Amino acid sequence: MSDTKQRTEAPVEEAIPGETEGEQDINVRIDSLRKVFQDNEKGEVVAVDGISIDVHRDEFLVLVGPSGCGKTTTLRSVAGLETPTDGRIIIENEDVTGLDPRERDISMVFQNYALYPHKKVRENLSFPLEVRSYPKDEIDSRVEHTAELLDIPELLERKPSALSGGQQQRVALGRAIVREPAVFLMDEPLSNLDAKLRVQMRTELNDLHKRVGKTTIYVTHDQAEAMTLGDRVAVMNNGDVTVRKEGNGHVAESDVFEIGLSSDLAADVEEWDGDLDDLTLGLRPEDIHDVEMANELVEETNTFDAYVRLIEPMGSDKFLTLTPTDAAAADAGGEFSARISPDSPIEEDEVVTLVANTEKLHLFDNRTGENVSF
Amino acid sequence: MSTEENYDRISYETRQRFWNVIEGPMVVHLVLAFTVLLILVPIGWMAITSFKGAQGAFIAGYLPAEFTFDPYERVLIENNYWRSVVNSIVISTTTTFLVLLFSVPAGYAFSRFRFPFDNAIFIGVIFSRLFPPIGIIIPYFQGIAALNLINTVPGIIIAQVYLWLPLMIYIMRNFFISIPEEIDESALVDGCTQFQAFRRIVLPLAMPGIASVGILTFLYSWREFLFSFMISSTTASKPISVAVFDFVGEVNVSWEMISAAGVVAIIPTVLVVIFFQQYIVTGLPSGALKGS
Numbered sequence: 001m002s003d004t005k006q007r008t009e010a011p012v013e014e015a016i017p018g019e020t021e022g023e024q025d026i027n028v029r030i031d032s033l034r035k036v037f038q039d040n041e042k043g044e045v046v047a048v049d050g051i052s053i054d055v056h057r058d059e060f061l062v063l064v065g066p067s068g069c070g071k072t073t074t075l076r077s078v079a080g081l082e083t084p085t086d087g088r089i090i091i092e093n094e095d096v097t098g099l100d101p102r103e104r105d106i107s108m109v110f111q112n113y114a115l116y117p118h119k120k121v122r123e124n125l126s127f128p129l130e131v132r133s134y135p136k137d138e139i140d141s142r143v144e145h146t147a148e149l150l151d152i153p154e155l156l157e158r159k160p161s162a163l164s165g166g167q168q169q170r171v172a173l174g175r176a177i178v179r180e181p182a183v184f185l186m187d188e189p190l191s192n193l194d195a196k197l198r199v200q201m202r203t204e205l206n207d208l209h210k211r212v213g214k215t216t217i218y219v220t221h222d223q224a225e226a227m228t229l230g231d232r233v234a235v236m237n238n239g240d241v242t243v244r245k246e247g248n249g250h251v252a253e254s255d256v257f258e259i260g261l262s263s264d265l266a267a268d269v270e271e272w273d274g275d276l277d278d279l280t281l282g283l284r285p286e287d288i289h290d291v292e293m294a295n296e297l298v299e300e301t302n303t304f305d306a307y308v309r310l311i312e313p314m315g316s317d318k319f320l321t322l323t324p325t326d327a328a329a330a331d332a333g334g335e336f337s338a339r340i341s342p343d344s345p346i347e348e349d350e351v352v353t354l355v356a357n358t359e360k361l362h363l364f365d366n367r368t369g370e371n372v373s374f
Numbered sequence: 375m376s377t378e379e380n381y382d383r384i385s386y387e388t389r390q391r392f393w394n395v396i397e398g399p400m401v402v403h404l405v406l407a408f409t410v411l412l413i414l415v416p417i418g419w420m421a422i423t424s425f426k427g428a429q430g431a432f433i434a435g436y437l438p439a440e441f442t443f444d445p446y447e448r449v450l451i452e453n454n455y456w457r458s459v460v461n462s463i464v465i466s467t468t469t470t471f472l473v474l475l476f477s478v479p480a481g482y483a484f485s486r487f488r489f490p491f492d493n494a495i496f497i498g499v500i501f502s503r504l505f506p507p508i509g510i511i512i513p514y515f516q517g518i519a520a521l522n523l524i525n526t527v528p529g530i531i532i533a534q535v536y537l538w539l540p541l542m543i544y545i546m547r548n549f550f551i552s553i554p555e556e557i558d559e560s561a562l563v564d565g566c567t568q569f570q571a572f573r574r575i576v577l578p579l580a581m582p583g584i585a586s587v588g589i590l591t592f593l594y595s596w597r598e599f600l601f602s603f604m605i606s607s608t609t610a611s612k613p614i615s616v617a618v619f620d621f622v623g624e625v626n627v628s629w630e631m632i633s634a635a636g637v638v639a640i641i642p643t644v645l646v647v648i649f650f651q652q653y654i655v656t657g658l659p660s661g662a663l664k665g666s
Contacts, residue, residue: 101559101562101563106563107563110556111556114559116557116575116579118578127564131564131565131570175560175564
């Protein structure tokens with residue numbers, strides 16, 4: 001339990017501009033960004049409600065959250081594709097809020113790649129340079145270099161329609177990095193790939209970021225992606241944001257991996273004086289195990305069944321994406337993840353029994369969102 | 375029990391065999407051949423009639439008794455029908471050019487931008503094509519008269535643009551909608567202005583739709599009769615569709631001359647279809663008419 005306390009006190013940064021960081025450290029500042037859409041049926045829809053995030057130079061910041069939480073709107077505002085209702089976007093110490101995308105030093109990878117179908121891969125890569133009137137030999141050398149970097153030189157003379165999804169993805173990445181802008185923006189770039197390719201591209205993205213080393217803002221709804229890619233992770237919900245300082249591979253427990261409170265596990269909760277319905281139980285993925293592989297943990301109350309939607313083998317672990325079998329829990333929590341031993345024989349599309357490490361269990365007060373583990 | 379199952383299986387197999395035959399290549403080709411015949415026979419008959427000569431046209435019999443180009447000569451030269459051919463070419467190409475000039479940017483704007491009263495304006499555009507054109511032909515005639523454009527080619531061109539522009543804006547808009555907006559946005563991020571993104575990225579992608587709209591406008595204005603008929607009665611201004619009607623006289627209808635004029639009238643249409651069939655076949659279903 002002492003472990004829990006320590007984690008609760010882990011720094012939670014509310015990202016108030018200029019409070020902790022030196023000015024020169026900040027590459028992109030999103031300042032009190034607010035975006036309201038006019039919807040014909042629903043009236044005013046608040047997509048982003050006054051969020052502030054500072055993105056450090058050369059950092060890989062992941063914006064994660066459920067669909068409709070405003071993460072894509074935030075990214076598009078940074079790109080200049082949306083005009084904020086309120087607030088400012090500052091890139092490289094310059095207020096770019098009212099500027100066109102072309103006047104900002106950014107590039108963007110879209111969810112569906114948005115390659116130009118009538119242009120060859122080479123022309124797709126060279127387009128951002130041609131528009132900006134780079135000299136011919138500079139264009140050639142940059143295109144060649146980018147193609148080498150992404151391992152696609154043999155695809156240069158092909159049209160996008162002749163490429164596989166993964167190859168199109170690489171070209172889209174290439175088009176983003178060929179100009180070497182100050183900031184890369186990525187809007188769920190891996191979500192159109194199949195699970196296996198997604199894991200592979202994730203690794204390559206990590207690698208690419210290490211080599212290119214530019215500020216990157218990356219939007220995803222995939223928790224595993226957020227965990228493996230982000231230097232920092234910003235969790236968005238209902239147009240609000242919390243930036244978690246924990247880097248690479250560790251997300252603060254309070255936000256992402258929440259499952260509904262099952263009555264079995266609640267038996268452990270004795271000191272709670274409020275209503276049990278006000279509690280949300282949280283477990284980090286690594287604290288959920290295959291029951292076969294972790295016999296020593298099994299007690300009377302800490303096993304539960306779940307349906308395995310997806311397995312992503314990561315070498316040292318297997319990442320499971322699961323849905324609760326309990327209907328009420330499924331309604332409440334939807335989907336959660338577990339990180340289990342790679343030797344586990346669990347397969348996709350089956351219901352398995354898992355065991356939770358109750359030592360590492362976290363409880364959250366729904367009313368305040370606070371971690372109230374005892 | 376077992377007989378029941380047997381019966382079911384037999385009826386199932388019978389139905390399968392029946393539909394296999396119906397969907398088989400023989401039947402499909404028969405239906406196609408019949409349809410083509412239905413379309414080609416009148417055209418063929420017109421072509422044959424045009425070579426029969428003034429008397430021959432009324433004699434029972436399939437092939438011309440004596441083969442003659444006489445009707446063509448009389449139609450084109452003596453009746454100055456060649457002048458109408460020229461008029462029609464001028465009217466249709468100009469109309470096509472003008473309709474493209476307006477419908478492509480308008481369709482793009484309607485597909486991409488939100489502006490005050492955008493939906494109302496778009497509905498207005500469509501609405502103008504919903505009532506029968508004959509309903510507005512009197513005010514239209516008066517308008518053209520006020521502009522002093524009766525019996526002129528520009529007067530007819532204005533009518534044609536008015537008639538086909540709304541439909542073509544609609545088709546262009548739907549075609550642009552089928553091009554994902556991320557493509558434009560990608561171009562903006564890559565450094566284009568809004569206009570550059572349109573010209574360098576979206577326009578080339580919209581070529582099949584533009585070709586369809588161009589072909590349709592050309593064909594529609596080539597065959598349009600009502601408005602042209604109201605506006606022009608002089609040889610100098612009337613297009614083919616109106617000129618053909620001249621051969622319907624008060625006392626007699628000269629079949630062979632109408633036929634010759636008809637053959638001349640459909641030649642450009644056939645040429646357009648042959649040369650652009652690729653766009654007509656692929657362009658329309660793949661974008662223009664899909665996803666509305």
